[in-house]
Amino acid sequence: MSDTNNNSQLQEKLELLKQGNSKDKNYNAKKALVSAIPAIGSLAVTFYENYIKEPSSQRLHDFLEELVQNLLILQQKIEAVSFDNPTFETTFLKAIRIAECEHQQEKLEVLRNAVLNSAIPNSLKDDIQAIFLKWIDEFTVSHIRLLRMLHYIDNYNYEEFLANLQDLEENRDFYNQVLLALRGKGLIKLREVYETFEEEPPTTDYDEVEEMLKEHTDEIESIISDSNPFIPRRKYEKNFRTVKHTKNIDKIISDVKYSSQESITTDLGKQFIEFIENPLV
DSSP, X not given: OOHHXXXXXXXXXXXXXXXXXXXXXXXXXXXXXXXXXXXXXXXXXXXXXXXXXXXXXXXXXXXXXXXXXXXXXXXXXXXXXXXXXXXXXXXXXXXXXXXXXXXXXXXXXXXXXXXXXXXXXXSOOHHHHHHHHHHHHHSOHHHHHHHHHHHTGGGOOHHHHHHTTTTXXXXXXXXXXXXXXXXXXXXXOOOEEEEEEEOOOOOGGGHHHHXXXXXXXXXXXXXXXXXXXXXOEEEEETTEEEEEXXXXXXXXXXXXXXXXXXXXXXXXXXXXXXXXXXTXX
């Protein structure tokens, strides 16, 4: 069957999906819609019959409609696109399950992009793509948005960067935890930051007490630093104090302000970014 006929049949199914005014009609139309996708239609229908006991929500309908349209466009643009490889089939079915429980459009967009990229031959191993899809499900919109900002940080000026963190003032600790989570997945690098300050010399009468306090302070801060790398750890040398801490959101913003920040995504982070970006753009 020609591509023209395939597209025509798909458009008819999409129109049926739009016009359906009852739950049963919408449900049957959605099954017809996914059945029109080459190679995976039967798999998708089986998924519907086994896992979706009631008609899907409007957002799942919208997700599938746009996904199918994008898949057809992708097939026309890239000759090597294949809908009959196991990686694509698995990603497609998993993405539907995640989308069914997701309401944020930014996450749904990332899911669509992941399905599209899984249809394009690439160097990513199946296990890596499976992990990436799991992370998409696990991450909040803030995780994905901040990761993108850190990857494309050269595209932002100070005002634009802050504009994307409108809730920063009341959520600094949250964004620092997001940074730690992204680092924990190996997606970004957070270097250690050292800052040295000159202090007033202690008085003669308190030299011995001060030395004892410094030793106890170092011991306590060493324990605390292991549990929270963002808390400064002090070291003393004569009248200077050196503070060591993991780069946090405030330091990143400061670097953006003074144009000294570069992308901190790792090679794995770059692969993940590529996996969630729209290949049609």
